[in-house]
Amino acid sequence: MKFLRNYIDKIKPNFEEGGKLHAFRSLFDGFETFLFVPNDTSKSGVNIHDAIDSKRIMSLVVIALIPSLLLGMYNIGLQNAIAAGTVETTTWFSMFLYGLVVTLPKIAVAYIVGLGIEFTVAQWKKEEIHEGFLVSGILIPMIVPVGCPLWVLALATAFAVIFAKEVFGGTGMNIVNVALIARAFIFFAYPQVISGDSVWVATESICGLGSDVTVDGYTCATALQNVANGAAPVGATGELLTSCDMIFGFMPGSIGETSVVAIALGAMLLLFTGVASWKTMLSVFVGGIAMSLLFQHTMPENPVAQIPFWQHIILGGFCFGAVFMATDPVTSARTEVGKYIYGFGIGAMAILIRVMNPGYPEGMMLAILLMNVVAPFIDYCVVQSNVNARAKRVTKKN
């Protein structure tokens, strides 16, 4: 560590005002504070000293995402092997390696495009680099299907960072979740790469890893899509998905969203460290369960309404959204009561969209985006009702 510190101190003058590499000041600054806690303290006013700053929070979320990412990589290899019919002959390690090779370019593209824009804006506005993209950059590749082309991903990332974040004033000022805006952009602009049944499974071998799927136009829908089409929730093998498959995530889907177990690991870390609010998380599940029970009993003809409530929860992006997206402290409701309302709204809305809208088999993304927009209003109502209640109490006393 000492060596690193010395090295940074040695090259630092180059980046300061008048130095020859001044154009890269924000880049240097970003990396320095990423590696070491900033050394400067506030000069005036009352300060709260806390060991955790936003950079540490972001790093914690990234760590919490790693189990989902790893299992997602393995799942990509597994689905590829199932599609090619080589499950018996492929080891789990080569499946994982294949998934890694497929996923890494996506992560790299998201980070390069997103951070590139962030650094440019920081340099241009002479501000410190915002660290918010650390999480968005890994979330974006995790919520798209494996068949999403890299240029679409780059375009969506650029769109999301510029229009959902920078125009509102950067990290901490955005009103909607940046990663979800990237996904929503792909969803509306290029629906063919994010829905339908030919994008969920990788069908080409890369560098000798994985297998070429020989069937032309191999298709495989997600379980929710199958249900929406009136079929049973079947997996890539054509057999009914077992609960075990659904929970461990061995089914077609977006890269990071399939495995409930991996998401639960991340959720535990987030809850244990207090980064995510258990109130939001819990009420998302309560909302989802309540809504699916309601539909199950009121709409006997609708096939999506008829799958049991626990399948609603473990299929699709419900868990991933509940744990990593809904709890985003920037875009969720801030008041404690508001968090319950906000979470419940997300869960209920997600199931509502799944059941009532035949065009969208998955509703989690739109539900979270909608509630993001409503969150400030929820907060306003909660605060106002508190103000009114207290005002009433005062007038009663007098």
Next chain:
Amino acid sequence: MGLLSKKNKEALNTPLFKENPVTVQVLGICSALAVTSKLEPAIVMGLSVTIIVAMANVIISLIRNTIPMRIRIIVQLVVVAALVTLVSEVLKAFAYDVSVQLSVYIGLIITNCILMGRLEAFAMQNKPWPSFLDGIGNGVGYAMILVIVAFFREFFGTGALLGFQIIPESFYEAGYMNNGLMLMTPAAFILIACIVWFQRAKDKSLQEK
């Protein structure tokens, strides 16, 4: 007073940029969203609005001293409605396809805020010639934004311009795809916002303190 004195030039120029009806005054947004998914209807719409604003401005300006103040809005509406009906009939006769594409939006020019705004704010106080220039300026200012928005929406949404394929087939074979978002109404919002953003960044006097 010359035909294009300084004041008249101002009447023509300011609505193009500094007082642009769409990007600065935020008027006529509804039709700017509705007719801009293709370039052709946007051009026709811009042209129609330009003609109607200019003519209505001249007519109202001519009779401005005889209009009783209490019923001036009704008089203005009658003039605009007559002009809109004329334009609509002409379009139906000579450009039927476009008039079908524009459907109700030609009729809805009557409710376009730019019209009533210019009649109230300019034509009621000014002579016919400056009023005519003001109408042309505002119409062109509106049409300009429509055409810019429609250009991007049609180009990226369908890969064509005015119906002619611009992006070659080889691009599509290489994996390029049309952007479906561009054909939806939100894209018009985003594009207009971008134009407003660009304009405000260029012209500091438009920025709020």
